[in-house]
Amino acid sequence: MSLLYEGKAKRIFTTEQDDVLRVEYKDEVTAGNGAKKDHLEGKGRLNNLITSKIFQYLKEQGLESHFIEQLSDTEQLVKKVEIIPLEVVVRNIAAGSITKRLGFDKGHEFEQPLVEFFYKNDDLNDPLITDDHVKLLNLANDDEIATLKEAALGINEHLKALMAKMDLRIVDYKIEFGRTEDGKIILADEISPDTCRIWALDSDENFDKDVYREDRGSILDVYQAFLTKLEDVE
Numbered sequence: 001m002s003l004l005y006e007g008k009a010k011r012i013f014t015t016e017q018d019d020v021l022r023v024e025y026k027d028e029v030t031a032g033n034g035a036k037k038d039h040l041e042g043k044g045r046l047n048n049l050i051t052s053k054i055f056q057y058l059k060e061q062g063l064e065s066h067f068i069e070q071l072s073d074t075e076q077l078v079k080k081v082e083i084i085p086l087e088v089v090v091r092n093i094a095a096g097s098i099t100k101r102l103g104f105d106k107g108h109e110f111e112q113p114l115v116e117f118f119y120k121n122d123d124l125n126d127p128l129i130t131d132d133h134v135k136l137l138n139l140a141n142d143d144e145i146a147t148l149k150e151a152a153l154g155i156n157e158h159l160k161a162l163m164a165k166m167d168l169r170i171v172d173y174k175i176e177f178g179r180t181e182d183g184k185i186i187l188a189d190e191i192s193p194d195t196c197r198i199w200a201l202d203s204d205e206n207f208d209k210d211v212y213r214e215d216r217g218s219i220l221d222v223y224q225a226f227l228t229k230l231e232d233v234e
Contacts, residue, residue, distance in 0.1 A: 008034060009047065009194065019080045019181065020068065025051075029194075031213045033125060038212075045073040046223040051190040052076055053230050054162070058187070061158045063151075065187035066178060081178025081188050085120040086139055088148055090156045091172040095197055095204075101128075107204060113156050115149050118174070147185050148177055155187065163198065166229040168207060171197040193223050 001022065005012040008030045013022040025044035030037040048070065055067035068077040091114040094104035098114075117134055118126045134140050140148065152175060163170045173196035176189035189195075193208040200207070207226045212219045 008037075009044075010190075015077070021078050021080050022071065023048075023076050023078055025074050029209070029212055029219060031209065033122060036213070040220055042220055043223070046220065046227055047190065047192045047194055048074050048076060050192045050223070050227055050230060053227075054159075054191045055187075057162060058155065058158055058191075063155060063158065063187065066189075078188070079180065079186075081180055081186065083176060083178045083188060084139060084148075084185070086134065086148070087118040087120055087126060087174045087176060088152045089116040089118060089172060089174045090114070090152050091116070092156070092160070093169065093171040093199075095171050096210075113153055115152050117148075120176075144185060151177065151185070151187065159191075159196075162233065164201075165233045166226075167201045168226075168229065169199045169201055171199050173197065193219070193226055198226065 001013045001015055003011060004014050004021065009026055009028055011024040011026065013024065015022050025048040027039055027041050027044045028037060029040050029043055052067065052070040055065050058065060059067070066078040066081050068079060070076045091098060092110060094108040094110070095106050098104055099106050117129050117131070119129045119133070119137065119139075120126055129137070131145050134145055135142070155175065156170070159170045159173065173191065175187060175191060175195065177185050178188035179185055196208055197210060198207040199205060206216070207222055209219060211217050211222045
């Protein structure tokens with residue numbers, strides 16, 4: 001097995017099977033496209049356990065992803081896919097960048113979920129792009145764009161139901177998708193407090209990386225509290 005790719009939060013390794021990869025979650029935390037970063041022992045374990053449980057939950061709801069199985073506290077096996085360089089963001093409640101970009105008050109609940117595309121390009125600072133930009137950049141065609149939006153909204157409904165069982169709200173989140181060898185688009189990467197904005201049911205208490213972004217305490221404690229709630233869901 002050899003290292004195929006190393007990013008901010010994960011290392012990807014080949015395996016003996018050409019179509020299967022091993023993902024190792026790192027003990028690194030970053031914010032602001034890497035402008036702020038720290039090493040936090042145990043963070044990789046928390047992200048891996050949370051992502052594995054959420055992907056397993058989505059599988060039980062009939063949603064396909066690249067996730068195969070959890071190997072250890074920090075590792076999982078996944079299907080090899082060609083990652084589409086888009087962050088697909090779903091927003092249920094206004095928070096973060098959209099409040100600055102469009103003037104929504106923090107906490108404003110959208111009548112229907114909003115889906116946005118961000119081009120994954122560090123040099124360009126991951127800009128917000130339109131459907132037409134997606135096509136001009138040859139990232140996806142019309143049918144694939146429709147598939148991405150439909151899948152993202154379907155995932156949203158399941159995440160909202162899961163969070164409600166945990167007395168939490170899914171404010172917004174970003175997900176990524178990949179293409180299998182036969183061209184099928186499936187969910188990939190991770191779903192964790194690193195990639196979601198999660199609030200308590202009756203307040204804007206965070207169970208996500210905003211705690212780190214805004215220096216409001218230990219994200220290890222926050223992520224562990226989230227994991228405990230997740231494990232308590234029947």
